[in-house]
Amino acid sequence: MSPKSGSNSTLTELSSQLATAVEVAANSVVAIHARRRIPSSGIVWRDGVIVSASHTVRRDDEIPVTLPNGDSTVATLAGRDSATDLIALRVQGGGAKSQTAPKADSSSLRVGSLVLAVGRPGKNVSASFGIVSAVGEGWRTWQGARIDRVLRLDLSVYDGFSGGPLVDASGAVLGLNNSALARGTPMALPAAAVDRVLDELLERGHVRRPFIGVAVQPVALSASLVKQHGLANNGGLLILSIAESSPAEKAGILLGDVLLEADSHTLARPDDLLDALSAVASNAAVSLKVLRGGTIKTVSVTPADRGETE
Amino acid sequence: MNISMLGSARAVSSNVNGLSELLRQAVVEVRSGESGSGTGIIWGGAGLVVTNAHCIRRGSGLQVDASGKWRDAHALAYHPHHDLALLAAPSVSGPLLELRDPESLRPGELVFAHGHPLGIRDSLAMGVLHAVTRDRSKSPRWIVADVRLAPGNSGGPLVDAEGRLIGVNSMVVNGLGVAVPASLVQRFVDRALSERAA
Numbered sequence: 001m002s003p004k005s006g007s008n009s010t011l012t013e014l015s016s017q018l019a020t021a022v023e024v025a026a027n028s029v030v031a032i033h034a035r036r037r038i039p040s041s042g043i044v045w046r047d048g049v050i051v052s053a054s055h056t057v058r059r060d061d062e063i064p065v066t067l068p069n070g071d072s073t074v075a076t077l078a079g080r081d082s083a084t085d086l087i088a089l090r091v092q093g094g095g096a097k098s099q100t101a102p103k104a105d106s107s108s109l110r111v112g113s114l115v116l117a118v119g120r121p122g123k124n125v126s127a128s129f130g131i132v133s134a135v136g137e138g139w140r141t142w143q144g145a146r147i148d149r150v151l152r153l154d155l156s157v158y159d160g161f162s163g164g165p166l167v168d169a170s171g172a173v174l175g176l177n178n179s180a181l182a183r184g185t186p187m188a189l190p191a192a193a194v195d196r197v198l199d200e201l202l203e204r205g206h207v208r209r210p211f212i213g214v215a216v217q218p219v220a221l222s223a224s225l226v227k228q229h230g231l232a233n234n235g236g237l238l239i240l241s242i243a244e245s246s247p248a249e250k251a252g253i254l255l256g257d258v259l260l261e262a263d264s265h266t267l268a269r270p271d272d273l274l275d276a277l278s279a280v281a282s283n284a285a286v287s288l289k290v291l292r293g294g295t296i297k298t299v300s301v302t303p304a305d306r307g308e309t310e
Numbered sequence: 311m312n313i314s315m316l317g318s319a320r321a322v323s324s325n326v327n328g329l330s331e332l333l334r335q336a337v338v339e340v341r342s343g344e345s346g347s348g349t350g351i352i353w354g355g356a357g358l359v360v361t362n363a364h365c366i367r368r369g370s371g372l373q374v375d376a377s378g379k380w381r382d383a384h385a386l387a388y389h390p391h392h393d394l395a396l397l398a399a400p401s402v403s404g405p406l407l408e409l410r411d412p413e414s415l416r417p418g419e420l421v422f423a424h425g426h427p428l429g430i431r432d433s434l435a436m437g438v439l440h441a442v443t444r445d446r447s448k449s450p451r452w453i454v455a456d457v458r459l460a461p462g463n464s465g466g467p468l469v470d471a472e473g474r475l476i477g478v479n480s481m482v483v484n485g486l487g488v489a490v491p492a493s494l495v496q497r498f499v500d501r502a503l504s505e506r507a508a
Binding site for chain 1: 454
């Protein structure tokens with residue numbers, strides 16, 4: 001078999017499509033000069049809004065950015081979320097005119113999909129190539145952020161690539177690459193998660209992390225209790241401690257209370273409580289169904305925002 | 311499963327097999343004294359081999375192995391700055407590799423590295439072009455590729471999807487493969503041969 005020109009048409013076509021994908025993506029990839037040594041990458045996500053990996057941006061004001069067209073500008077900080085390591089920056093004037101990144105339909109993400117990581121660790125873009133090696137179920141980072149899905153990648157996220165896009169074979173953005181999200185394992189934050197966090201960052205500068213100030217442990221309830229109160233579930237969350245002057249203390253939650261429901265959502269695991277609190281609107285109260293001394297009570301608690309104090 | 315999609319994955323695979331066959335015939339293993347071996351590219355179809363200067367230990371016996379037979383070779387020219395060496399190996403021959411103009415390279419296009427990493431004969435690695443770095447006069451200086459190289463790949467070819475030579479794999483920097491552009495290699499060989507003829 002002699003692969004002279006022409007006989008490799010499929011491979012050549014693939015190669016050319018990949019290079020085109022990089023060119024498409026490059027139109028919205030910027031370099032961010034806010035740390036020593038190699039600059040990091042960022043994506044023009046919406047008009048005048050750039051997202052990147054928060055850990056690569058080591059300053060909070062006058063952040064120098066090189067735009068896709070080579071122009072330099074200065075961005076301002078719109079907000080950071082340490083839990084997803086996402087940062088949002090705003091650019092004015094010419095910078096705001098940079099093309100926003102086309103987004104891929106994340107539901108098309110499958111293990112084995114060909115993907116490219118695109119970075120601009122300087123003036124020019126560069127690329128690395130691989131496949132999606134796993135599409136994880138929702139998980140919670142240790143700071144408590146809920147990420148709907150996480151993309152584990154079989155490709156190299158090189159120095160300066162964090163904050164840049166993971167793109168499909170057409171150049172559409174699937175997520176934001178980050179080598180620091182999971183201790184050096186190449187991962188990407190899916191575009192849907194970026195959108196959700198970005199909405200909050202642009203609205204209030206941080207991501208709301210509602211908390212009521214309790215430590216809980218799952219406990220099983222006796223069959224007679226379940227029967228007596230007609231409970232939907234035979235478990236709940238036992239209150240082990242209550243933080244001083246926390247929303248829970250102010251609302252009169254007591255040690256030994258068992259939380260059964262939050263706004264009608266059953267509480268079986270500690271994550272259920274976090275999920276229920278995340279769904280509570282800003283400054284609104286959550287209605288907790290509590291088992292105390294054999295009787296059911298309803299307590300209304302207004303969660304505080306941990307994100308504000310970060 | 312979409313059959314036509316499966317078909318193109320299979321076609322890609324088969325195209326890569328073809329590249330491997332071509333490159334297998336276009337390279338030699340280079341051995342210098344007791345030191346480890348590297349890869350060499352049969353240049354111009356026959357009689358000449360290009361490799362990295364660092365694969366050659368000067369003053370010690372130099373041999374190349376094409377198709378399972380070690381043959382004596384000798385160095386004609388070195389270019390330490392570009393890490394290149396030109397060897398005369400009268401009895402070797404192989405296909406003529408077309409050269410790829412570095413100015414036409416696009417980040418993200420597929421590249422293939424062939425060589426004998428860690429002594430494993432005829433290994434092929436696939437990756438994509440990362441960047442082309444330039445010297446002060448803006449001419450291509452290094453080809454940087456997202457491709458996995460190991461000791462023994464040195465001196466071997468980096469080619470594009472059509473088997474055209476992009477450069478000579480020379481080193482690994484921060485996990486990236488770094489190659490000398492084919493244009494520089496061509497210039498080095500031309501100069502070395504004309505100096506010998508003069």
